[in-house]
Amino acid sequence: MGEIFNLSHVAFSYPMAEPIFTDLSLSIDSGERIAVLGVNGCGKSTLLKMLAGLIAPGSGTIEAFGSPVRLDRMRREEAQLYHQKVGYVFQDSDVQLFCASVREELAFGPLQKGIPAEQVMEEVEELAAGLGIEKLLDQAPFHLSGGEKKKAAIASALILRPEVLILDEPTNNLDPRSQTWLLRVLNRLSDEGKTLIFATHALDLVPHIADRAVLFGENHEICADRPVREMLEDKDLLRSVNLVDEHFHTHPWDFE
């Protein structure tokens, strides 16, 4: 497995705010399944947006696919290519669904790439059938339930066939059935060799969809980077970053 992302001494802060990262270093290999864990406000979403190229670091370097990445300095074609390789699913599905129908939503990305409309529509049908969301295609996004919106949002990212899929809190507001659907999709993508990176608080689901966990402390620094099972069994560590309370317990057999 080759290295796909390398963050070296990255610092970042939002305007007029305390720094989020002061010296963040992280390496991610191709095909990995990584869960980014931490309490609210620890910098998980910022890290994901940085990997997606939505925000650039103040200092330090980010390398992706073997080349330095500064999306703010990229040419249009380079940026498009990068966005094609790295798919992103927002925490709030509403922001990701801006077209008049789910069909148009799915077609949006490929059409921007200049793929002929007929071919795009065929790909849309194929993907929708593969994900089991054909019935949603002609519906307006705002008529969908939370779970359906999430499915449409994930499909809109997958249609570009990204090598890396980044998901911000993917199980938020999902009922158990939709969560199962999501787990199946993520596992299938992993089997296809995609790299999956996601931020989550759903610790019970993490072992099913990730092999490695990166834990952020409340000081926005990475305080542990271990295999998932090892991380979740270290209750003292989870308690020290306030991710769980003292009554938290896990069943290791759930992870088998």
Added chain:
Amino acid sequence: MKTDKTDRTEKTEINGTGRRNAGGTNRIVGRGFLARTLMRFSELFENELYNNRYASMDGLWQAVDARMKVIVSLMFIVAANSSRSLAVLIGTGITAAVFAGTSRLNLRDYLRRVWKYLPVLVFVFSLPGASSWLIKGTPLLTIGPVYFTEAGLLTALRAALRTGDSLSFAFLLLASTRWADLMAGLSRMHIPDGFIAILNMAYRYIFLMASAGTEMMQARYLRTVGKISSAENRKYVGGAFGQLFVKVRRISEEVYQAMVLRGYQGTFAGAERRRLRMLDYLFLIVGAVILMILIIGGYIFG
């Protein structure tokens, strides 16, 4: 104890709290300020559901391509607004009603939505301009020091009919066409993609805002116990709209980011192109013929 005559107890009932329900089937009962504000949000979704229900029916206008519907609607609207003939104006209204009937729209509902409010209001507000203050002549109707001439009343009537005719065709077009199809139609008519993108985004934001607004109002309602004065409610709604603005601004930034992540670089690539069928051409021809008959009738009957 001091009592305030403006105090009014909110007596609202909101059944269901889910977003989907908030989008259409929430029943809000009450006359308080909060209830009325909630009702406005709720009506927005109901209108959308109403349009979607009729757009999916099996009627004449639903079967026709959006491009032809836009052209025919514009033809009738332009004709009505440039004609002084009552025959043309009334004929256009009747034609729209017949079209509504053949498109399986509920006629009673159609007449209520189109003709009950706006044309009547336009007529009433046109009366001062149609009175003896501006139009002199032989009095037909006298109310105190003011009288109305036949020409004055006809002017007010024409304004009302033009409004009703324009509304009729706009209503027909929107009720019989899914938003996505309408936008695709406009795109095929070579309306700039940027303009269509703005329409689409605006349409999307309206529902995002309404949805967020409904939830904020419902949250407020559910925490309201006892008497709340109207002034308090207005104060809350003012604050809520500030919050809503901040929320929508954040959402709009993320929507833009989502677009960029899927390849958006400032211009929208066009959607699929559908060929016109015989029915579409027939519809255009029939529309044009009806319009010609109305215009000729207007010359004959005045």
